[in-house]
Amino acid sequence: MTETPANPPTSWPFREAERVAQRLARTEKTHALFETGYGPSGLPHIGTFMEVARTSWIRLAFTKLTGLPSKLLAFSDDMDGLRKVPGNVPQQDMLHRYIGQPLTKVPDPFATHDSFGAHNNARLRSFLDSFGFDYEFASSTEYYTSGRFNDALRAVAAKHDVIRDIIRPTLGPERRANYSPILPLHPRTGVVMQVAIDEVDVDAGSVTWRDPETGVGYETSIFDGAAKLQWKADWAMRWYALGVDYEMSGKDLIDSVRLSSAIVRAMGAEPPETFTYELFLDDKGQKISKSKGNGLSVEDWLNYAPAESLGQFMFASPQRAKRLFFDVIPRATDDYLTSVETLCAGTGVAEDNPAWFIHGGMVPNASGSPVPFGMLLNLASVVNAETPDMLWGFIRAYRPDATPAASPFLARLVDYAVKYYQDFVKPAKRYRAPSEVERAALEDLAAGLAAMPVAAEAEALQTLLYDVGKRHPFASLRDWFSCLYQVLLGQSEGPRFGGFIALYGVAPTINLIEQALSREMVAAD
RNA sequence: GAGCCUGUAGCUCAGCUGGUAGAGCACGAGACUUUUAAUCUUGGGGUCGAGGGUUCGAUUCCCUCCGGGCUCACCA
Numbered sequence: 395m396t397e398t399p400a401n402p403p404t405s406w407p408f409r410e411a412e413r414v415a416q417r418l419a420r421t422e423k424t425h426a427l428f429e430t431g432y433g434p435s436g437l438p439h440i441g442t443f444m445e446v447a448r449t450s451w452i453r454l455a456f457t458k459l460t461g462l463p464s465k466l467l468a469f470s471d472d473m474d475g476l477r478k479v480p481g482n483v484p485q486q487d488m489l490h491r492y493i494g495q496p497l498t499k500v501p502d503p504f505a506t507h508d509s510f511g512a513h514n515n516a517r518l519r520s521f522l523d524s525f526g527f528d529y530e531f532a533s534s535t536e537y538y539t540s541g542r543f544n545d546a547l548r549a550v551a552a553k554h555d556v557i558r559d560i561i562r563p564t565l566g567p568e569r570r571a572n573y574s575p576i577l578p579l580h581p582r583t584g585v586v587m588q589v590a591i592d593e594v595d596v597d598a599g600s601v602t603w604r605d606p607e608t609g610v611g612y613e614t615s616i617f618d619g620a621a622k623l624q625w626k627a628d629w630a631m632r633w634y635a636l637g638v639d640y641e642m643s644g645k646d647l648i649d650s651v652r653l654s655s656a657i658v659r660a661m662g663a664e665p666p667e668t669f670t671y672e673l674f675l676d677d678k679g680q681k682i683s684k685s686k687g688n689g690l691s692v693e694d695w696l697n698y699a700p701a702e703s704l705g706q707f708m709f710a711s712p713q714r715a716k717r718l719f720f721d722v723i724p725r726a727t728d729d730y731l732t733s734v735e736t737l738c739a740g741t742g743v744a745e746d747n748p749a750w751f752i753h754g755g756m757v758p759n760a761s762g763s764p765v766p767f768g769m770l771l772n773l774a775s776v777v778n779a780e781t782p783d784m785l786w787g788f789i790r791a792y793r794p795d796a797t798p799a800a801s802p803f804l805a806r807l808v809d810y811a812v813k814y815y816q817d818f819v820k821p822a823k824r825y826r827a828p829s830e831v832e833r834a835a836l837e838d839l840a841a842g843l844a845a846m847p848v849a850a851e852a853e854a855l856q857t858l859l860y861d862v863g864k865r866h867p868f869a870s871l872r873d874w875f876s877c878l879y880q881v882l883l884g885q886s887e888g889p890r891f892g893g894f895i896a897l898y899g900v901a902p903t904i905n906l907i908e909q910a911l912s913r914e915m916v917a918a919d
Numbered sequence: 920g921a922g923c924c925u926g927u928a929g930c931u932c933a934g935c936u937g938g939u940a941g942a943g944c945a946c947g948a949g950a951c952u953u954u955u956a957a958u959c960u961u962g963g964g965g966u967c968g969a970g971g972g973u974u975c976g977a978u979u980c981c982c983u984c985c986g987g988g989c990u991c992a993c994c995a
Contacts, residue, residue, distance in 0.1 A: 404935055433995060477994070566993065588994095625995045645923055646990050672924055673989070681989060710933095715924050715989065717931090725931085725943075746935075768943080769957080776957055788957075860953075871954050879955075887956050 403455070403745035406712060407448075411455035413667045414640050418462065421664065426464035428453050429641045429666070430529075431629070434472045434497045434514055436480075438521035440692045440718070441644070441674075444708045446527050448671070449642060451709070451751040458745060458755065466529040469632065470518060472497050472511035473535040473622050475586035494585035496622070498535040511535065521692075525701060534628075539619030546635035547599070547616050549661050550575060550627060554594045556660045557627055560653060575627030575657075576601050578614035586622060626650050630657035633666050642669040674718035682718060690718055698814045699727045699767070700806055702752050706730035709748040720818070727767040727807070734762045763804040764796050765789060770807055774815035777889045780898070782808045787897040788889065823884030825913060832877045833911065835866040840907045843900050850900055856892025881910050 402408075414426055430445050432438075446468065453464050473496045479489040485503040489510075492500040497511030507513040511533075519531055537543055550557065557575045565573055572590035578601055580587050592611075593602045601621065602613045614620055623631050629650065632638065643651060648670055655665035674682045682690075695704050707718075707726040716722075733749035736742055737757055744750045744757065770785065779785045785808050789796050798805035828836055839862045846858065863874035879888035888894065895903045
């Protein structure tokens, strides 16, 4: 039974799912296959997360829309030849000896898996698993060697020249001369050969070619992993063989999508629905690249905010070139909180709400926070939060009902806020050196604090501050408090200081004063 | 050369299927504070890049131009 809601969802995952639904209706399929692909060269990164998350949301929308079964296939191109040795792995010399061979033939430099490819596959899987994604892993090597691609490979061989002519115009003169969609593995060296194919025997399922270095001619089977396909043909063949219904990719692959689709059509099938997303930029508007190391890693993000906020960021405007750098984290987190709030309140169409997707189509019962993340970060900075406990002290003053038990999500945010403060705000602080008058007052304060009981009341501490300030020749008490913030906390403004000391501790505060005074001595030398 | 994104308040950006512009930060004022801050209330500020077109009506759709940026053209 299908309900027809008054306001059908219009969010992009539903628009995409609609296209998949129409494709299935056209092809009379009752099961949708979504694919995401991975280059074997790198480790999982933020783009990997993005692609799987977005595809999963479309899949969720598809399920909601049609009720039909579907699957997400995470396909690793692990048979690809090792092109160059990554600089950040051990055993460089060993790896250099395997250049050109399939990654699943290259020994694992970390010696934890059967091959480098297997190692990377395992990393990919544990990465995806850590987010709880629902997917089926596929290894290109396994698919090739098991013979699963054989029929499709024969179809490619049958259209060899057509496919070659589709790709050729897009190549430079050098590659154009020897291009073939079929790359035989060298029987002696195991290298994936990019050589001219002299002859294609469709019936035998073999190709003949010549080793350009030795001049020796070979006839190689195209089946069972004895050969693989060049990238664009490989993509097309995979779509064809598996019946992929949907795959998204970055705009850098626009041309590949076009050509691979053309190849599938040449083979007499319909290419999947595709979707092109924009690439991320860094804070200066430059493209994010793994090799440059700009931008942001998943680890970075998850260090300072919950995964839900990363999902929120990835949900918004997939076809827009968004800047992805550190400063977007707080906002994404608060955007997420807003999403949860409106979702729980039942405002708007649930299926258009990012939180609905992030929580797998469910309305979370208590994933919100009574205090926005931005405010927590601000507060952490203002009160120099060394520990979550300190932050909680101030939060309780503001929101008596907010406790870790009552707001578990807030508790997570508090931890993140403290970490964010410690790693980014605190190191950037500029501590001013005290003047002579201030120095004397601070020493006076330290002595006064030393005489206080360990568990001094905020009120008593405030009185002490007040007394010390009056005892010294400050133009106004305000100057005295400004001095405390600027010299002790490295900021122009701060919390009520008596309350701060009560939470921070008397002894640590004395330490703070001593540090400030000695810091100035060092600077004076 | 081919293609993509983008140009909305000082800054960073929201504005879904067209109906006289919104948020956060910043700035101004106020409240709470025996000092300050967080917080709260409130105010100012935009010819929505330019010019055409469709429409009763366009920031929102179409075209052109200008500006900003990216991608591909070796490999995947």
